[in-house]
Amino acid sequence: MNVNQSSVSEFLLLGLSRQPQQQQLLFLLFLIMYLATVLGNLLIILAISTGSRLHTPMYFCLTNLSFVDVCFSSTTVPKVLTNHILGTQAISFSGCVIQFYFLCVFVDMDNFVLAVMAYDRFVAICHPLDYITKMTYQLCALLVVGSWVTANLNALLHTLLMAQLSFCGDNIIPHFFCDLTPLLKLSCSDTHLNELMIYTEGAAVIVTPFACILISYIYITYAVLRVSSPKGGWKAFSTCGSHLAVVCLFYGTIIAEYFNPSSSHSAGRDVAGAVMYTMVTPMLNPFIYSLRNRDMKGALRKVLTIRFPSKR
Known part of the structure; x- marks a missing residue:
């Protein structure tokens, strides 16, 4: 960005509430959710890496999803917690740009990895x-490496476009991180190109994997319906249950958050949607994938037994 075009050197993140009592409660809630996200996903990674039965393509994808979820939450939540402890709301302009870049990367990676996992289930069934x-x-x-490359290129495009904008006065972001929509609203530049890229290239990055997931599940449903035994068909489809639950949770919040007309956005709804896909979804993923998966539960039990042996 041409810094001379902007009078803003930092932004103020308003967070989720301005009430001191609510801020204390939200701080504890954010801390607990973040610790649960990190510990849960790291346990998934550890269980898969140490469990020989889990060295399969499906669990390789799950390892990547867990890693991305840890990075995703770590992009936003530590800054919220640090600002609360220090009693500040400030984030530097460069820090805001960097945070926005990594948010784009990890949102895209979640998107791509879910598509790869859908293809895995399609082939398996x-x-x-x-x-x-x-x-x-x-x-x-190859699919995972291609996903990382595409995610970084997409994030770089939107970050460079945002860095060309000027911010002339208002620097208050009614959010708890540097998200694209509130930043565009603060800019005193013409944002039509940014919005065009969001609804064309950005939409394609989200919609293409989503379409692949839908197509995969159409074929999966057709294959399950052809199974003569209802019990066998249900067993085959139940292997997709965890993935399908995560897909619905992730895409539901993303679509509601970003692919609505700008005029329909409200600060409260945007923040609520952001909490869902930046904190709740990464936190729930380990539970969703482990609770109904016998192999995963066995691997987790083995890891916990090794780390915390029972006393006799």
Whole structure:
């Protein structure tokens, strides 16, 4: 950005509440949710890495999803907690830009990894005999690396466009992190190009993987309906239950947050939606994937037994 064009050197993040009592409660809530997110996802990563039965493409994708969720929450929550402890609301302009960049990266990565996991379930259910040959580690690694490259390029595009904007006076962000919508509202520059990129290129990055997920589940549903035994069909589809729950939670909040007309946005609704996809979804993912997965529960039990052996 051309710094001379802007009189703003820092932004003020209003957070979730201006009431001191509510701020104390929200601080504790954010801290507990963040610790649960980090510990839960790190346990998932540790369980998969140490469990030989879990060294499969599906769990490789789950490891990446857990890693992304830890990074995603760490992009926003520590700053909120630090600001509360220090009694400040400030974030530097450069810090705001950096935070926005990594938010874009990790949102995109969540999106891409969920699509890869949907493809994995499609191959496992619709082509079970060819699963080993079609869903190889090489393909998984290629898809994940391609996802990281695409996510970083997309984030770089939107960050550079935002960095070209001028901020002339108002520097108050009614949010707890540097999100795109409130930043565009604060700018005194023409933001039509930014909005055009959001609704074209940005939408394509979100919609394309989402479309792949929908197509995968259409084929999965068709394959399940063709199974003669209802019990067998339900068992096959139940293996997708965890993934489907995370998909609905993630895309529901993303679509409600970003793909509505700008005039329909309100600060309260935007913040509530942001809390859902930046904190609640990453926190719930480990529970969703472990509670109904026998192999995952066994691996977690083994890890916890090794780390915390029972006293006799």
